[in-house]
Amino acid sequence: TTVRHFWSLTVLLCCLAAHSSGQKDTDFYTTVSTLSGLIHVEKQVKVDLLSYVERLRVVQDSILNFVQDRQPYDDLTSPSALSDYLKHPVHAFQLIKRMTAGLKTVEAQIKRMRKFDPLIKIREMRKQRLLPWEEDFQGLATSLVTLQDTYALDLHELTKGHLHTEIPRNRTIPGRLPLNARDCLNISQAAMRQAMYDLAVKWAEQAVAKGADEEPPSIPKQELDRHHEAVVKKYNELLGTRGEAAEPGQTHEVPEQDRAKQSAESKAQLTQEVTPDDQEDQSYKRLCRGKLLRSPKMESQLRCRYYKGQDGFFALQPIKLEEMNLKPYIIVMHDVLQDKDIKELMAFAEPRVRKTLPYLFICHIHTFYSAWLNEDEAPIAVRMNSYLRALLGMGTSDTDEEAEAYQLANYGTGGQFLPHHDFLQDSFHSYNSSADYYLQYGTGDRVATLMIYLTDVEEGGATVFPTLGLRLTPKKVNLFFISLRNSDGARILHWVVFTVCIKVTFFCLAVANKWFLSYSNVFRLPCSTDRNASLAPLV
Structure with missing residues (x-):
């Protein structure tokens, strides 16, 4: 039966095998299977948080009842009047009862809430890798940058949540969630970490543009401006110190502020000699x-x-x-x-x-x-x-x-x-x-x-x-x-x-x-x- 119905297999003959060794990193890479599981984990986290909120409401009501329960001495303003009030043994009994038994009831409810604190469970889930780490978020931001660079994805469509490329065919894979200013800033920071300063500048510009139209803003304008200024400065410093020797993808041919003015003729003069490594990288991307x-x-x-x-x-x-x-x-x-x-x-x-x-x-x-x-x-x-x-x-x-x-x-x-x-x-x-x-x-x-x-x-x-x-x-x-x-x-x-x-x-x-x-x-x-x-x- 195995001969009659078969897979479609591709066979390559060449004496190479997957070299899986390399320096270890602590990042956890999210695949579709783990993301599917993460959706189920998110539902459980929502249930836990809603349950916690319901318990918080009970505690809140108890606290408000204690705080808002007016006592006869609340209206007494003079020390003598307050002293006369407390001389009454029943009044003294009621005050002591309120600050012992009454307050203990509130204390007990607050202590019970610690047992239901979702923060403990969330931390344990992160420890068990059921929830992503900060490295996962940064890794996925880096993936977006490398995908954009490798496949020449349209930046504006990407900020709308769509994957659009004209190579090898004009096609758009629509998405449902656009990126906000903070998202663009995070991706710009990922590009910076990868030394892809030209893309870092473009994403920083998108972050500033998005932030100007957001209401309420997803990130303060001052933070956007600081990052944009820093990435442009780094971009221009690299060009000034390394010029044409910069790695491909790190810079354009001219400083960011002069890019629009650069003519095709002057760009041609700045074309650097292609090294074997650069040629391999370009072949890699073109084949992709x-x-x-x-x-x-x-x-x-x-x-x-x-x-x-x-x-x-x-x-x-x-x-x-x-x-x-x-x-x-x-x-x-x-x-x-x-x-x-x-x-x-x-x-x-x-x-x-x-x-x-x-x-x-x-x-x-x-x-x-x-x-x-x-x-x-x-x-x-x-x-x-x-x-x-x-x-x-x-x-x-x-x-x-x-x-x-x-x-x-x-x-x-x-x-x-x-x-x-x-x-x-x-x-x-x-x-x-x-x-x-x-x-x-x-x-x-x-x-x-x-x-x-x-x-x-x-x-x-x-x-x-x-x-x-x-x-x-x-x-x-x-x-x-x-x-x-x-x-x-x-x-x-x-x-x-x-x-x-x-x-x-x-x-x-x-x-x-x-x-x-x-x-x-x-x-x-x-x-x-x-x-x-x-x-x-x-x-």
């Missing part, structure tokens, strides 16, 4: 926006064909194979696995991802949630390993150290995997050499990467290879397999950089990754000079 960077000549060398598997397992129903690149060899396979298997995989993944949520972090390379699924934990992992072994001809068992377990990654708004290498050699810094690691563990480095898209996304989420000018659009149950097997493998291994999941602008992207290890697979998929051989172009 859907632009084509490869020539027709390069595309003309690619072809499509039917694939029967390494041992002919798919002879009765061949797999549709589409070549995307030759060096390294990257292909897309369509209609490969069943959709029900995705549901089963996601069912095993969700509790494991949720279990790790309080302990996850953003590193400088990726921003997503992840969990690991071993073949001894789920039948679906065993079935997928067996199926992929027949499909690819490579060892897939994590128990036998032929490959790593499945990494289940969940990307949210602005979730990304920055350009990186997949091999692990550079990450073995704790050993004298990578050979020490290989010899000690007997597995070898990663020689292949497998990626499976488990969900669709409306915008974004593509896999791009900046140095190849290649963009692969995500599709549910697409699988990417990457393997380098030619003599140039070492060179390509170290220099080909790709991005797993650009920025997810809308909806959530879930991916299953698997990495194959060299020692058990080095002879399973040998090099071939036959272009017609399975998974082997003429390289």
Whole structure:
């Protein structure tokens, strides 16, 4: 049955794997799944707060009754009259009773309120990561800035709550909630933290413009003006001290106050020499926006064909194979696995991802949630390993150290995997050499990467290879397999950089990754000079 109804898988052959190491950060990255849970938490917080307000009303009434209960001595103004009043034993009894038993009733009600204080519960929920932290808010503001920068989102539409881009197609994803002046200020501050001073100035200008029309204002005008002045000053200082040497995105060609006056001719004179890193960054963004960077000549060398598997397992129903690149060899396979298997995989993944949520972090390379699924934990992992072994001809068992377990990654708004290498050699810094690691563990480095898209996304989420000018659009149950097997493998291994999941602008992207290890697979998929051989172009 697995042969007949399949997923749509994209297979990429290239010797890179997701390098998930990096310096830890304490930020907690919110995905769509956690945001959905946060809505339920918000409802509970509302119930708790309303219950607290009702109890407060009871205490308030009790306090008001005590305060507003007028006593005969309230009208006595002279000390002698007050003294005569207190000489009466009943009057003295009533006063003492009022300030003991009567006041104790109010005290008891106030003390009981401490037991129902929602602040204690809210703090505990934050401690358990059921509620977001300040870092989450700042992280999402940063995501908006990076999304705007990467996809060239229209700033004015963004302040209205809409996502609008003209690249790769003129399209608007409407939103229901606009941004106010304080929101724009927060995003400007996020841009400042990312050293994106040109965007920081634009968001500060939007904050000032929004604040002028707000009634009541969401933030004092003085605070807006101070921030705007500070960001413009920083912007111009950077230009004055670093000029054309500033990093791309940090400044425009001229100071902020003179931008409108700058002509196209003078801008051209200020064009800086493009460095390889800058070129890669620009290629990354252009690919994210859907632009084509490869020539027709390069595309003309690619072809499509039917694939029967390494041992002919798919002879009765061949797999549709589409070549995307030759060096390294990257292909897309369509209609490969069943959709029900995705549901089963996601069912095993969700509790494991949720279990790790309080302990996850953003590193400088990726921003997503992840969990690991071993073949001894789920039948679906065993079935997928067996199926992929027949499909690819490579060892897939994590128990036998032929490959790593499945990494289940969940990307949210602005979730990304920055350009990186997949091999692990550079990450073995704790050993004298990578050979020490290989010899000690007997597995070898990663020689292949497998990626499976488990969900669709409306915008974004593509896999791009900046140095190849290649963009692969995500599709549910697409699988990417990457393997380098030619003599140039070492060179390509170290220099080909790709991005797993650009920025997810809308909806959530879930991916299953698997990495194959060299020692058990080095002879399973040998090099071939036959272009017609399975998974082997003429390289």
